[in-house]
Amino acid sequence: MNKIEKQPLGPRMTDDPEWWRGAVIYQIYPRSFQDSNGDGIGDLAGIAARLPYISSLGIDAIWISPFFTSPMKDFGYDVADYCDVDPMFGTLGDFDQVIETAHELGLKVMIDLVMSHTSDQHPWFSNSRKSRDEERSNWYVWADPKPDGTPPNNWLSIFGGSAWQWDARREQYYLHNFLTSQPDLNFHEPAVQEALLDVARFWLERGVDGFRLDTINFYTHDAQLRDNPALAPEKRNATIAPSVNPYNHQEHLYSKNRPENLAFLRKLRAVMEPYGAAAVGEVGDAQRGLEIMGQYTAGTDLMQMCYAFEFLCAVQPTATRIAEVLQTVDELAADGWACWAFSNHDVMRHASRWNLSDAAQRVFATLLMCLRGSVCIYQGEELGLPEADVPFSALQDPYGIEFWPEFKGRDGCRTPMVWDQSGENAGFSTSNTPWLPVSKEHLKSSVAAQEDAPDAVLHHYRRAIALRSEHPALAKGKHADIQVNGTVLSFIRTYEDVAIFCAFNLGEEPAEVNQPAGTWRKLSPDQPLGPIAGAEISRLEAWQSCLLIREPQLTKGT
Structure with a gap:
């Protein structure tokens, strides 16, 4: 441990x-x-x-x-x-x-x-289904059947079938977007x-x-x-x-x-x-x-x-x-x-x-x-x-x-x-x-x-x-210059005066990169590298990423 x-x-x-x-x-x-x-x-x-x-x-x-x-x-x-x-x-x-x-x-x-x-075993639902006169009678979505006894509309449940379940106590249907045991609450009730x-x-x-x-x-x-x-x-x-x-x-x-x-x-x-x-x-x-x-x-x-x-x-x-x-x-x-x-x-x-x-x-x-x-x-x-x-x-x-x-x-x-x-x-x-x-x-x-x-x-x-x-540009920054070059996705994240260029080859073959101009420092999840010229990053191998950071001191050449 x-x-x-x-x-x-x-x-x-x-x-x-x-x-x-x-x-x-x-x-x-x-x-x-x-x-x-x-x-x-x-x-x-x-x-x-x-x-x-x-x-x-x-x-x-x-x-x-x-x-x-x-x-x-x-x-x-x-x-x-x-x-x-x-x-x-x-x-x-x-x-x-x-x-x-x-x-x-x-x-x-x-x-x-x-x-x-909620669950149909929640006390709120137990009270609501007793009758139409209970304290919480309107806490769930109840509706009368159509004249032919079928559900009030065509809504469907994610788990299959109608989103309406008949309840004999109230002689009404209740709404359930999920399981029949998960009745929907009525948000129209304050x-x-x-x-x-x-x-x-x-x-x-x-x-x-x-x-x-x-x-x-x-x-x-x-x-x-x-x-x-x-x-x-x-x-x-x-x-x-x-x-x-x-x-x-x-x-x-x-x-x-x-x-x-x-x-x-x-x-x-x-x-x-x-x-x-x-x-x-x-x-x-x-x-x-x-x-x-x-x-x-x-x-x-x-x-x-x-x-x-x-x-x-x-x-x-x-x-x-x-x-x-x-x-x-x-x-x-x-x-x-x-x-x-x-x-x-x-x-x-x-x-x-x-x-x-x-x-x-x-x-x-x-x-x-x-x-x-x-x-x-x-x-x-x-x-x-x-x-x-x-x-x-x-x-x-x-x-x-x-x-x-x-x-x-x-x-x-x-x-x-x-x-x-x-x-x-x-x-x-x-x-x-x-x-x-x-x-x-x-x-x-x-x-x-x-x-x-x-x-x-x-x-x-x-x-x-x-x-x-470690880099606010990645966590909170804006993004811009979203580009696609074949299987390569790239964009730039910026925060205050720092920019990070992010490029990802999402393919099985090497691919060209539309790299940004200027001088950047290379970042990666594995290890940071020293300053390089942007033009040196011209391609990525299959399933390879490249992150470049441009900071004020690099821009000024210090």
């Missing part, structure tokens, strides 16, 4: 009131991170014990996926009590220990808030908004530094319940199961993405502001994600960051595609702030999704740390882990069970973290039956194995993160 308890690399942004701007955020999926009590499920005490490792990466903040009281039909994204910890993860005291340990290490703590819906703002206050008082807001664009629905229009086949570009899920056949104008949502986001920002807290919203929309991201992060009274799914795509993004995305963000979100990720708990790990070689993984890691915006990396990404192969008999994800075998679900990216190569469970758990099997393919890429290998992907991530942390 000594090797992973080293001091973090590079300066931190913890004293910066805008610590979130350009921050590197490490996502923890708590069920699979570290089991401290041998029940086969990761927990909060396990997270606290492993925080020194996260700190050693040079990370600025952690994002912990849901750990609230839940029946776990969607593994915590179905909340039954917003203000308590599910016993499988520990106690509120254990969470306090996570906060204390993280803050001692200079790490911010963000938690995953699921505000669009009391619902106030209750959720109180939830945010509860965790802010407990010491959290911010929130990851699940399905942020799903909060408000169309009060008139108008039908969604059909989506043309050529526009069906959803990230998850685009072909097998009929959800992708609609343009979701009315079931989500409503302009009324902005008013609630302003209230939430006002609650967070006195605490110096920040939020990153998940924008789940395949067609309008970047546009909505721009809307939700504009100005100073909405969310600080949002992420869309452009780089969580199924197909490896080319230099041209990445340039298009960056230019679209400049057009649609010039006043906003993106948060970029290549992997998370909802998509196949990008090492497998894009079929990346070791060299390609390193270049994409460097690219991620050079993008304008903040950055999320998903646990195990820094180890270069591929997607695990989980057999149907071990599958847990309801999405995968529903659409198997055309879509195998999300369990392949959720298997336990591999800490060492000893025992059956790679240091994750002493249980004989962890909640998901540990991937045998992952063992050779464990933390312990890579700590002892200077050329491992893990150390490349450390160097790339340190480079971003």
Whole structure:
């Protein structure tokens, strides 16, 4: 354990009131991170014990996926009590220990808030479904059937089928954009908004530094319940199961993405502001994600960051595609702030999704740390882990069970973290039956194995993160001069009087570089080199990157 308890690399942004701007955020999926009590499920005490490792990466903040009281039909994204910890993860005291340990290490703590819906076992829903006269009768989205008994409109659930579920108690349908056991809250009811703002206050008082807001664009629905229009086949570009899920056949104008949502986001920002807290919203929309991201992060009274799914795509993004995305963000979100990720708990790990070689993984890691915006990396990404192969008999994800075998679900990216190569469970758990099997393919890429290998992907991530942390131009700067030359993507990041030229060959063959004029100093995630003439960087080898910095003293020739 000594090797992973080293001091973090590079300066931190913890004293910066805008610590979130350009921050590197490490996502923890708590069920699979570290089991401290041998029940086969990761927990909060396990997270606290492993925080020194996260700190050693040079990370600025952690994002912990849901750990609230839940029946776990969607593994915590179905909340039954917003203000308590599910016993499988520990106690509120254990969470306090996570906060204390993280803050001692200079790490911010963000938690995953699921505000669009609850579990059907939440007391709010139990009260709401009793009758139409209960105190919380209007806290969820209820609607009468059409005269023929069918649902009120054509809205579909992401998990398949209608987004409406019949309830015999009220003789009405209720809306569920996800599982039938995840009824949607009614944001047109002021009391619902106030209750959720109180939830945010509860965790802010407990010491959290911010929130990851699940399905942020799903909060408000169309009060008139108008039908969604059909989506043309050529526009069906959803990230998850685009072909097998009929959800992708609609343009979701009315079931989500409503302009009324902005008013609630302003209230939430006002609650967070006195605490110096920040939020990153998940924008789940395949067609309008970047546009909505721009809307939700504009100005100073909405969310600080949002992420869309452009780089969580199924197909490896080319230099041209990445340039298009960056230019679209400049057009649609010039006043906003993106948060970029290549992997998370909802998509196949990008090492497998894009079929990346070791060299390609390193270049994409460097690219991620050079993008304008903040950055999320998903646990195990820094180890270069591929997607695990989980057999149907071990599958847990309801999405995968529903659409198997055309879509195998999300369990392949959720298997336990591999800490060492000893025992059956790679240091994750002493249980004989962890909640998901540990991937045998992952063992050779464990933390312990890579700590002892200077050329491992893990150390490349450390160097790339340190480079971003050391240079405000990469963390907070503007970008300009986005260019594509064949397989080479390049752009310039600037902050005050410092500029950094970033070039990446995202191809299998050497390629020419449109290098900038002047004298620059070379940077890389591996080692800095001395001053060179810009003209000397004329080509990059396959899967190679080059970073050049221009500082005032170089410009003056000193």
